[in-house]
Amino acid sequence: MSIIDRDLTTIAFCWRLERRDGVTLGFTTHDRDLMVDGLRYRAAPGMLPSAITQSDGFDADTLEVTGALTSDAITARDLAAGRWDGAAVRVFMIDWTDPEGENVAVARGTLGDVSVTGEGFSASLSGPAAMLDAPVVELTSPECRAILGDKRCRIDMAARTRITEIVAIVAEDVIDVASAAPGNAYAYGRLRWLTGPNSGLENPILASAGTRLTLRDTPAFASAVGDRVEIMEGCDKQFSTCVQRFANAVNFRGEPHLPGVDLLTRYPGA
Structure with a gap:
């Protein structure tokens, strides 16, 4: 029987936050700390969820999370410095009488906009469907759209x-x-x-x-x-730099010779 089908409810919400540098924290709505898969989920400062909106379509799932700022967990300075930008978030439910037992996934995604108010903070969670909002086809540009050293640029860094x-x-x-x-x-x-x-x-x-x-x-x-x-090292994304400095014209991801939008308005001989 699932933990959500029992007559006596002993459910607690848990949040797992993993920063891009590998630092991972766990929080729970339970009144005591819980150990789940080797990570301690702390009851203090804990976190409170808003209503979680999910759909079976292509609309992005949304979730608002609020929590307290503490000196040893999430600080205002770390939030302002961007340490938590893009952190991976997983929200799930467990039976607090058996933390190592079954858990039910609720939401996952990355941490979005974070705002600090007084002694607390609030943050939005962007689910996987949010990636569908990204443009499918790139726009043309005279500058290179690759990042120096990535799989499209192929420069050995x-x-x-x-x-x-x-x-x-x-x-x-x-x-x-x-x-x-x-x-x-x-x-x-x-x-x-x-x-x-x-x-x-x-x-x-x-x-x-x-x-x-x-x-x-x-x-x-x-x-x-x-x-x-x-x-x-960096690159200014100009074609001349790609040719002269990196000898990598074959992998240039721009259109330096494509006429601009003013082509039809140019005067003859200009």
Whole structure:
């Protein structure tokens, strides 16, 4: 007999949240902590669900979750820094008298917009059907639509990625690292923090001059000399760059020679 068909109801909701950096937390509506599949689902701060809307069509499933901000679970600074953006969420029901027994899946997806109000927060859950809202056919563009190093670009990034450490803090968004490729190789690239308070977060790189990197945004937390980082070269997505720097014109995913929308309005001889 299913846990939802019993005369005596002993059901508790559970939420499993897994960040992109692998950190996983569990919460439950039960009044005591529960162990499920080796993960402790905490009753405090716990989470409260809204009505869950699901359908058998192609409409995206929706769910609103609210919870409390705590120093050792989900903090306002982590939410503002984007640590929980895109976190995988699974919602299910269990029998709290037998946590390791049957569980009934309710919803799954990724964490959407998060808002902080006072001592709590609320977040929306986007189910798998939300992916159907993405465009099926790409629009034409003079710039490359691939990401440097992905399966469409096919550039080997092993030699264009290095792990180094910060040797000087020039400004909030300007740092010096111990080693880097020469010139402006890291413009439009990314920096991933490996240690320090920003560990697990990423910052886009605006420009580089050898070992000096200028970040597009100020890091969420203060960085310090000695913090280890991973830096990856970038690309401005221009056809000339693809040809001259990467010798990868065959994999360029843009239309640099396609006439623009102003073709018919051009004067003869212009």
